[in-house]
Amino acid sequence: MAPTRPKYRTxxxxxxxxxxxxxxxxxxxxxxxxxxxxxxRLLLPISLLISGAKQEPGSGNKRRRIDAGMAELQKxxxxxxxxxxxxxLEIPRAASDFDWTPAELNAASKIDWSQxxxxxxxEGYCFSIAAFETEHRLVIxxxxxxxxxxxxxxxxxxxxxxxxxxxxxxxxxxxxxxVTQIRTWSESRTxxxxxxxxxxxxxxxxxxxxxxxxxxx
Numbered sequence: 001m002a003p004t005r006p007k008y009r010t011x012x013x014x015x016x017x018x019x020x021x022x023x024x025x026x027x028x029x030x031x032x033x034x035x036x037x038x039x040x041r042l043l044l045p046i047s048l049l050i051s052g053a054k055q056e057p058g059s060g061n062k063r064r065r066i067d068a069g070m071a072e073l074q075k076x077x078x079x080x081x082x083x084x085x086x087x088x089l090e091i092p093r094a095a096s097d098f099d100w101t102p103a104e105l106n107a108a109s110k111i112d113w114s115q116x117x118x119x120x121x122x123e124g125y126c127f128s129i130a131a132f133e134t135e136h137r138l139v140i141x142x143x144x145x146x147x148x149x150x151x152x153x154x155x156x157x158x159x160x161x162x163x164x165x166x167x168x169x170x171x172x173x174x175x176x177x178x179v180t181q182i183r184t185w186s187e188s189r190t191x192x193x194x195x196x197x198x199x200x201x202x203x204x205x206x207x208x209x210x211x212x213x214x215x216x217x
Contacts, residue, residue, distance in 0.1 A: 011070040015078045016085055022070045024050070033069055035077070039156045040093035045180045048073065090163060090170075092140065092153040092177045100203050104139065107132040109204055113143055118175045122182050123190040129175050133160075140174045141200070142182075148200040149193075153178055 008024035008031070019038065024031045033048035034041050050069050052062070080088055100108075116128035130148075131140045138155040141148045155163075155174050163170040185193065 008066060011074060013074050013078070015080070016082060018085075018089070020074075020077065022073055024066050024070070031066055033066075033073055035073060036093075037089075040154065042088075042091045043094055043153060043177055043181050044091065045177070045184075047184050086162065090155075090159045090173065092155050092174045094151075094153060104132075104134055105200075105204055107134065108139070108141065108148065108200060111141065111148075113148075116143075117171060118179060120179055120182060122185065123187045125190055125194055127182065129178055131171055131174065138170055138174060140171075140178055142178065144194060146199070150198040150200040150203055153181075 011022040013020055013022075021036050023034045023036070025034055026032075027049065029052055031050040033050070035044070036042065048069065050062075050065050077085075077088070111130045111132065113128055113130060116130045118129040120127050120129070126144060128143045129140060130143065131138055133139070136157050138160055140153040140155070142151070143149065153174060155170050160170045163173065182190075
């Protein structure tokens with residue numbers, strides 16, 4: 001029987017009309033804090049780790065450290081005035097639970113990975129980044145030589161429109177955010193991601209969409 005995963009409380013709060021949920025997720029011997037809004041988990045440029053805090057609930061001092069970390073994150077967000085808060089909301093979201101539609105899979109299958117938006121070498125692994133835009137969001141995909149991963153980032157339409165209005169490039173912002181996120185990965189985490197992360201080819205094959213590898217054959 002698999003060991004029971006530690007369960008930690010969540011912290012919900014609202015700032016300037018936006019509701020957030022802070023959760024604690026085990027990360028090795030540490031605990032990582034995640035913050036999400038209605039569009040998904042925000043991919044912060046830094047990892048919010050509580051070192052050595054992976055322990056069952058009710059474990060005294062370490063439990064209090066997690067609560068204190070959540071409270072500090074809440075305080076930092078609520079301290080943002082409206083201009084800085086709107087900038088904060090432009091951070092891309094994780095989309096590991098992305099509900100792929102046939103149209104989106106079709107768009108993803110047409111990406112020319114020989115001309116990615118960006119390429120990065122990290123911990124000995126070569127990655128490519130590409131994107132496509134839908135009615136509701138900008139979808140940013142990560143790939144290696146074996147094909148794209150089924151764990152995209154997304155920029156909600158509301159944030160795209162705001163960036164365009166300001167004259168910013170949402171694609172450039174999203175790509176930079178993904179590169180920054182990858183740069184935080186340790187060697188072991190990078191290897192585990194490449195080894196274990198699901199591939200988008202599985203979704204494409206389920207819907208009968210051609211993959212990049214299919215088109216080469």
